[in-house]
Amino acid sequence: MNIANILPDSAARYGDRPALSDAQGTTVSFSEFHDRVRRLSGWLQSDIGLQPGDRIAIFMENRMAYPEIMLATWYAGLVVVPVNAKLHPREFLHIADGSGTSVAFVSSKTMPALDDAEDQPSCSFINVDKAEYQQCFEARPANLVEREADDLAWLFYTSGTTGKPKGAMQSHRNLYAMLDGFLNRVKRVEPGQGVYHGAPMSHGGGYYILPFLARGGCQIIPPSGGFDVEELCNILSSYPSVSFFAAPTMVKRLLDRPDLLNQSAIAGLDCIIYGGGPMYLSDLERAHQILGYKLVQIYGQGECPMTITVLDAAAHRDTDHPDYRKRLSSAGQAHAGIELRIADPTGNELVTGETGEILVRGNAVMLGYWNNPEATSKTLTRDGWLHTGDVGHLDKDGFLYLTDRSKDVIISGGTNIYPREVEEVLLQHPAVREVSVIGAPDSDWGERVVACVATEDGLPCSTDNLSQFCAKQLARFKLPKEYRFFEELPKNATGKILKTALRDRVGEIEESGNV
Template identity: 50%
Template sequence: LPGIEPGDRVAIAMKNAPEYSEIMFGAWHAGLAVVPMNARLHPREFAYILEDAGAKVCFVSDDLADGISEIAGDIVCLEHIVLAGSARYEEMRSGEAVEPAAVDGGHLAWLFYTSGTTGRPKGAMLTHANLRAMNAAYFKSVDDIDGDGCIVHAAPYSHGSGLYLLPHVERGACQVIPASGGFDPAEVYDLLTTWKGVTFFMAPTMVTRLINDPGAQEADTGNLKTIVYGGAPMYLEDCLKALDLLGAKLVQIYGQGEAPMTITSLSRNLHSQAGVPDYHERLASVGTAQHGVEVRVVDEDDNDMPLGEIGEVLVKGDVVMKGYWNNPEASARTLRGGWLHTGDMGALDANGFLTLKDRSKDLIISGGSNIYPREVEEVLLRHHSVLECSVIGRPHPEWGEEVVAFVVAKDGAEVAEKDLDTLCLEHIARFKRPKAYLLIDALPKNNYGKVLKTELRDTVFLRDRFQSGSR
């Protein structure tokens, strides 16, 4: 493409497709950095990422082309929009081979946008060296791979799990994309009759749906090699049920966009040690530090906490990001003292097992996707009749959590739920939209004016319990 030089950013707005990996490796061959974008985002959210990253090129799938085209005129940096599978794409694909660009391990490879507590996405800069470190940790701490196996990409490429294609490519394993382009339990079981040595990455909610599917008990899972799960807590009951149904084929990982898929892991072997006295406690943990990674738990002043006591989880290693794109303040704050401050709270035991107590405290994890309350709250506050609001997550049997909004109207004003729904759909992705709006007179607050989200969660719990008990 004219005007594109090594170091430029190439965005991808697509669901899982063969072209996705072609674009990734083609971009790296040319010395470009890949900017993956969640295909479920709102066009305005796409626009923010494209502008912030300074992306010159955006590869897009047919189903997202109209949304990207609508915003393209307002994005000065964007010079090319290429439709995957189009004649233009095929022309690029069949062009003359070129020598790989001269890049080293310190060059930017993957610019992954991960929301912070402010709700504004920040671009985590991952270098080629970071990705190589992730591969090395996978082989040492997660699973072995041989060329006879495959990985089925049922989780989005645009998430950190998409990077798991890299260790499988390195070892010559097949990459399989389900016909649905996503996750469907029946399709998973069908794929297991066709492919051998199959690995999946799944969010815990996906594992739960898989084992609770009507066809689960009769399904032949002999070709299943490994399910790597992570991205949210796994309920102990579901984990035990999965082990009973599938056998010792589970590996848990804990990571962040800033240290992709590579902080701790709970091995297949540890999942199978049912006779160990603290077996259930270990299953409730996220395992021990992966290869090449150091983990600490500290207090507010970065002093190490005693074993078993809760503090913030800190991480160090070659897998940790270079920093946040064009955000030196956030980089300095998050990487202070040479350690990645995850924002997650947890505790370490004497054997190095890390148990998470809260993933960024107010973070909502729905279907494996992160939803930060602040960005939803900021949209709701655009409504002229909303005085204040607070967003929390409540348990959902299929997705893990769903979004609930508490809304306080201005004096004498009325707020219609359908208007709030419309407002959200105009500004944020559909999956971030609250599934319930609870209109209340005032938000509970402490003496400093901070909203007490714990009380709001208790309110939802008691309300749901009362309603279920009164049916």
């Protein structure tokens, strides 16, 4: 059950169709792609001497080489260790050495920082921009190495927003479950359709190589190696039927450029699959107005990749349903083969409508954390339930409503306050561009509510103004006690706002006496 089996099947079916494009006229057909994967797989096995289960790191921006390295690694029965190209060399070292990586594929953008690092990982490097990489393809083509369903395939290190990243072990079974979930509930892929890779392939973007590869779609990998609105709009105007995965901040950046988002670009857009953070209702309704009903929401995490729930296209366009707007604020319904339950702190299941931790079970759930049995035992129960660390509730129709990360819940005077509820209100204010609500230590209440705000340029905004605005929509105990204004809110490499960093900044401001 090797996930790489989708490649020879697609090569046989779609041979001369384009499998990869650099959006500048260079394409690679399915047949050519299959041959390159087989040769690189042969080099990894014969020239390097790697054995099934050995780990290969990919530390680079999105490149044409990325999918072929991924597939060649699996073809040889090896394990992919994706590493975000924006990480510091120290963070790469933690991942490479912690995972026991044998070989790391890098680019000319990521290699210089590694050369200058004080400490060096024990793995060897192959720079895809050098002749050494092309020489790998002189190896004899290899046959696919079969694997068992629960053999490790993808070792994904969590973003580390709450501490050191942990390696979530995803098997071939997990990846097939993600693939099936995408094709059955997220989007039907037709031959010739494109997937634009603006989101890092080291995260959600990497998973979405698979469904388009399996169904004859073309991977469109932009020259920038990342998300650029002008580049995206040019691609949408040039290619028919393009989809892409995006964090909500990326969708907002697209909507904020009406000068680029013309009718030709909108016509070329097939579907935006969004996730990785909350899409606020106001932004979603604006997207519908500008783009039409071309959005699908997915909810997942590194421990259950992209495959917990889906708010499908039908739910986005079902405007006549009496619960339409309410459902737009949900994360959708569970994928087929996924069980959901809401539990209290002791693990007991709660009734419909009650708020608690979201637990998940199914074929998409990880095997555990790499070399970390303690963290695994805290996250996975013996009967297979994954503690997501997210808080939410289910309605009578099985729609999941995410409230917050359990660690982000603010407990003030013994009462739970969910930051997202406050954030939703503040984002309705025209001067608020971004907001993140956090809890700060308070001697009287335990914690107090602090709103960290980035404002729209040129629009007046003050503490009094926001306080009055919130007071019209929120219970008094939920109102922010403080407002902190920032030019930009800190984000991690995937665009998620870093609440931990905000807590640190607010703490530093208070310690300095600038309150």
